[in-house]
Amino acid sequence: MKHVVFNNKKIDASTFLQMENLSISLSKDPHAFLEFDFQAYFDDEEQKFTVSHFWDNQEHLAQLNGLKSDVYLKALGNKHHTDFKEFKDTLKELHETHLKSFFTQLYVLLEDIRLEEIIVRQRPGTRQLFSTRKNIYRNYFKSQFKANEMRNFQLDQLYCLIYLSLTSTQLTYQTNEQLEEVLPILFQTFEAKKTSDISSIIFQVQQRLLPIYKQDMIHTYFGFLPLNKLADTTSCNSKAKELQNDDEQEGLEERNSEDEKLSTWHRESKNNENDDNFLRFEVESGTKTAIKANFAREQESQDQAIGNAFGSSKQGDHKDSKQTDATETANSSNNSHQNPFGKYNSNVSIQYISPKQQTIDEKKQYSTLSAVVSKDVKELRKTIEKSLENKQNAPSDKYYGRLNKKWIKLFTEDKPKMFYKKQTESKELDAVFYLLVDCSGSMFNKMDEVKKSVILFHETLKQLKISHSISGFWEDASNASKENKPNILHQVVPFSQSLYPSTGPNIMQLHEEEDNRDGLMIRIVSEELAKRPEKHKFLLVFTDGEPSALDYFQDGIIDTHEAVKQARKLGIEVIGTFIEEDEHQDETVQLMKNIYQHHFLIASGTEDLRLQLKPLLKKLLLRSID
Structure with a gap:
């Protein structure tokens, strides 16, 4: 198990779920899903919305307003008010110019402004959200304009001025000769009724600016991911434009590929001074050969900037897993919203392991550890029994x-x-406990102390005749694949045997194993707990960090948070216990808060865990006295 940091930020599970619920509500599509990305966009093919990491460094309220504005623009605006056929056709045409990055981002900006006007009219309560968005972006573009001016990035300067001019509340604003020429056209955006109107505006601007600028915009301010798909579709489309050259490469069928190297150069693919473009966007020129259009070439200075204009991606593994999961979800009857284990736990299998026959060594180890906690057990039992007696005689x-x-x-x-x-x-403790122990590999130096804490609970609960269950869990990483992710639940102390005097040594069978999928196991044991007749139900999760398993990573925080939330709706109090070897770190506190909200404790080292659990157990037991 490891701490997974994406874009140097931990995912705030509560905020993420809030944005996801909002996107589903606005889009009216229960199968839509949300992700964080470097740019906000809506993928109409996958029904995926993204919110931008641009807001990460803002204050909390500004961050929420910014994220919500992204969701409104994409889930309500793009989803319901953008003509995607018109939008994609226009993007393809813009794609053919040497200023593709500038016109692509300008097109996205103008469409967002049109959508914002519609959303505010329909939902006046969103005015404050977009006001916050506008103020933050205006400050951003002011600073960007100065930086671009110093570097003499002329088209970037123009883009910043366009944003500042269109969002200005004053009659006067900074301008230049090119902006003055196109500004009357750009202001027609506020009168646009549909996407085709924005297309008309962008083509008018294009006619005036194409002859003036020879070099494309460098930076990425707004993106639109499906452009990648547009590029692939264009290069593979059977109805693609006719090639400028009608020549062919002869004799390929007679040649042996092992004996002779094929040509890997198209004469029109070489970048000239006026058109520094990706090769895959130039396949309309070339020869009718068997050579693949998307062959590799050396990266050039503007490649990344142009690539970002079509939507920057996240970490490769995560993105691939997301796309794979989406495909599996669409083709499976057990899709993400029907999966009882949650949408982030596709293709999991559960193996339940019963306790093995106790060995002599396990009995000796248990006897040694139980002696360490025996004093604490006696104190807890006397405290609870006295409270019961006072309650009875009150x-x-x-x-x-x-x-x-x-x-x-x-x-x-x-x-x-x-x-x-x-x-x-007689008054009784109407309570039931479930202790869930993370058995991931990173617990190797903490498992002994965790066992002491578990024994403290077991012996106390057993003497007070409170039913409980103790299980360890892990994912078999060595045998896990995208098609099957085997997870093991090792129930060393089942409810039916929890009060037996001889079950304690079974706890010694808990060992560190491999990965951990916390959200999945919380869901499974919560269902079991919910069926219990006791009034007060408690689930304690012993862990030492962030969930980590195949195709889980940053989704593990979201999934575990959601599982905890669902368990609490079932009347189960879920408490996370985190073992921190070093001093309390802000990241650790934020991680536990993201998952368990305020119901968690952090032990500063293994020795501190048992000392903190003792008052916690006392508090929970006193609360359960009826």
């Missing part, structure tokens, strides 16, 4: 029964209850 004020000695009530109350009735029925 007088209750009534209008009849035994006369109460507190006569002052005659003078302080209008209708004093001067009698009481002694409670004859």
Whole structure:
């Protein structure tokens, strides 16, 4: 198990789920899903929305407003008010110019402005969200303009001025000769009714600017991911434009590929001074050969900037897994929203392991560790028994029964209850506990101390006759694949045997294994706990870090948070216990808060864990006295 940091940021599970629920609500599509990315966009083919990491460094309220504005623009705006056929056709045409990055991003910007006007009219309550968005972006583009001016990035300067001009609330603003020429056209955006109107505006601007600028925009400010797909579709489309050259490469069928190297150069593929483009976008020129259009070439200075204009991706592994999961979800009857284990746990299998026959060594080890916690167990048992006795004998004020000695009530109350009735029925602890132990590989130096804490719970609960269960869990990483992810639940102390005097040594069978899929196991044991008849249900999860398993990574935080939330809806109190070997780190606190909200404790080292668990157990037991 390891801490997974994406873009140097931990995923805030609560915020993510809030944005995801908002996107589903606005899009009215229960199968849509949300991701964080470097740019915000809507993929109409996968029904995927993304929100931008641009907001990561903002203050919390500004960050929420910014993320919500992304969701509104994509889930409500693009989803319901963008003509994607028109949008993609226009993008393909813009794609053929040497200023593709500039016009692509300008097209996205103008469409977003049009959508913002529609959304604010339909939902006036969003005005504040977009006001915050506009203010933050204006400050950003002001700083970008100065930086681009110093570097003499002329088209980037123009783009910044366009944004500042279109979002200005004043009649005067900074301008230049090129901006003055196109600004009247750009202001037509506020009168646009549909996507085709924005297309008309962008082509008018294109006619005026193409002859002036020879070099494309360098930076990426707004992106649109499906352009990657457009490029692939264009290069593979059977109805692609006719090649400028009608020549062919002869004799390929007679040649032996092992004996002779094929040509890997198209004369039109060489970049000239006026058109530094990716080769895959130039396949309309070339020869009718068997050579693949997307062959590799050396990277050039502007490649990354142009590539980003079509949507920057996240870490490769995560993105691949997302796309794979989406495909599997679409083709499977057990899709993500029907999967009882949650949408991030596709293709998992569960193996339940019963405790093995106890060995002599296990019995000796248990005897040694139980002696360490025996004093704490006795103190806890006496405290709870005394509380039960006080609860049982506590007088209750009534209008009849035994006369109460507190006569002052005659003078302080209008209708004093001067009698009481002694409670004859016995009070019991109406509670049930489930201890879930992370058995991932990184627990190798902490498992002994975790066992002491588990024994503390087991012995205390056993003496108070409170049913409980103890299990370890892990994922078999060595045998895991995208088609099958085997997960093991090792139930060393089942409910049916939890009060037996001889079950304790089974706890010694917990060992560190491989990966951990916390959200999955919390869901499984929560279902078991929910069926129990006890009134008070507690689930304690012993872990030492972030969930980590195949195709889980950053999704593990989201999934575990969601599993905890669902368990609490079932009336189960879920508490996370984190073992931190070093001093408390802010990242650790934020991680636990993301998953468990305020119901967690962090032990500063293994020795501190048991000391913190003792008052926690006392508090939970006292709460469960009826």
